[in-house]
Amino acid sequence: MNIEAAREALFGDAIASEDARPLSLLPALPEGRQRAALARGEALMRALALVDEARADEPEDSGADPALRRLEAKVDLLVGLVGALIQRDQPADPVRRLHWSSRGASVVLDADDDAPIVGDAVVLRLQPSDTLPEALQLPAHVLAIETIEGAPRAWLRFDPLPPNLEALLERHLFRLHRRAVAERRRQR
Template sequence: MSPAEADALLFGDSLACEVLRPAALLPRPRDPDPALAASGEALLRALAVLEDGARPEEPEGDDHALARVEAKLDLLTVLVAGLVRQEDADPVRRLAWSARGARLELPEAPAEATGLFRVRPADWLPSTLVLPASEIARDTRADGVRCWLRFDPMPPALEAALERHLFRIHRRAVAESRRQKQET
């Protein structure tokens, strides 16, 4: 597949964000972790509760306050587990991503066509989101390689949580752009 075709497939008619984020493409283990999707969904849902705050359609009350406390406890658990694991920090890379896949700039081409795409979804949170992915296109450049990765089919709840997370990133970028235009 050509890079243009890969761009159309991954980003054509879906919300996509271009950001600088700590990210990596890791080798896929022989025995995939069945809890990978559930942990990714839990991370994105907890981020949504904390970053979105109260929504106008949801009354601010005991249920919402309890959901926020539960989300904070979930993230605290993830943080403690991350400290125990002592994961190496991924380098910050230029990244475009949607709920379908990602375009990632790497210093060298990956050895395998399938792998695990790992990204830190929030600047303030050291936890990472890990999604199985397959390389569908590659563009070799003087300073490295650009890889187009299509995410493996994911449970609908994880896909919805990822779309919501990307929408929040997009919304913040639009607001920042508007604020910069007003300042000039």
């Protein structure tokens, strides 16, 4: 598949986001482990949706109960500490440029990485948010590879995702897109 066809297949009329996130490409997982990873991914995306949407509903200067604000701050601190403990024992994925939708992703790899081959089954492991430092593992197939300034860019189509996970991923990407638009407006 050529690059333009891959771009259209992944991002044509889909909500997409461009970002720099900790991520890596891994070999495909066995079916049982992949099902478990997708179930954990759905739980992660559901938790992110609850956290992000709860914060969006309440402006910073609202008259929320101070005790509730303190409790939320303590929970945020606890989540951050647990995330730091989890990451301490695992090597951190490098932060890489990513353009993604609920259909797939375009990932720029390092020049010294072993680039996958078109048709390879892979897993895109990425940390979708700084709020909860846990990785999402999405099964994919490589549609195309191109070289940009000496570095490979992999075009990945996600394998069929469970409907709930796909919907949660679309909501997450919509929130990211909405924030990016709002940030651009503020900078004008």
